[in-house]
Amino acid sequence: MTASTYTLPEFAFRTPPELGGGAAPARYPVVIVGGGLAGLTLAADLASRGVASVLLDEDNTVGVRGASSRGIVYVQRTLEIMARLGVYQRLAAKGVTWSAGKILAGDEVLYAYDYQPQSVSVQPPFINIQQFYLEWYLVDRINDLGLCDLRWSSRVVGATNHDDLVALTVATPEGEYTLQADWVVAADGVNSSLRNLLQLPEHTERGQDRWCITDVRFKRQPLTSAGPGSRRPSTGTVRSGST
Secondary structure, three states: OOOOOOOOOOOOOOOOOOOOOOOOOOEEEEEEEOOOHHHHHHHHHHHHOOOOEEEEOOOOOOOEOOEOOOOOEEEHHHHHHHHHHOOHHHHHHHOEEEOEEEEEEOOEEEEEEEOOOOOOOOOOOEEEOOHHHHHHHHHHHHHHHOOEEEEOOOEEEEEEEOOOOEEEEEEEOOEEEEEEEEEEEEOOOOOOHHHHHOOOOOOOOOOOOOOOOEEOOOOOOOEOOOOOOOOOEOOOOOOOEEO
8 A cells, every 4th residue: 555545455266166066055054245344244253253154245355446445433332342353453553543522613622522531441432544444354354263255256146035045146257156045144235236136125214414534733732621712722642533
């Protein structure tokens, strides 16, 4: 990665056992469709509990191509989960840890908060880091745990729900194959193709909003305040992120 651009990692396609052998479709306890943050977190969580799974993703990378990130800040509860899954230390080392924020109007502090004093968690209130890093660390952790078969460049193009299993047809660079699963998790986003294939109802809401996420560098120390109107100078270093 350079200072001005992001180069996402690319993961190689590996021929699955269902291709080329002519055997009956293999059956797995859990198949996860979608290798985003939700799918990777689930795969890591299942592996940490000793549950094997297969994860199918139509791309061969993490994050979103053409965009540096979707998520940018992760709250304490998420960080506690990542600590349990074994990726928190990498997040803390790479990201920006913070707990305090201020709303300024010129030099006047309209509102200030600090969540650290009342926290009882080992993890901080917030860490700012691009989402693709978190997904990347989850991929590494899943590979370390060894109980999830990550299948990149694998797009689900067919799905049939039976009484005791789900049959999935998967398109790959080397052709199509079918596998079976006791449980299938649709982790392929709000426009889930798997839900459409299975004709499952969606319960989604769509809204429009505008966001501005920026890093701010002050030429002088900003003011601090216990309440509006204070003029006491700040004695600490401020790291600021605004939304």
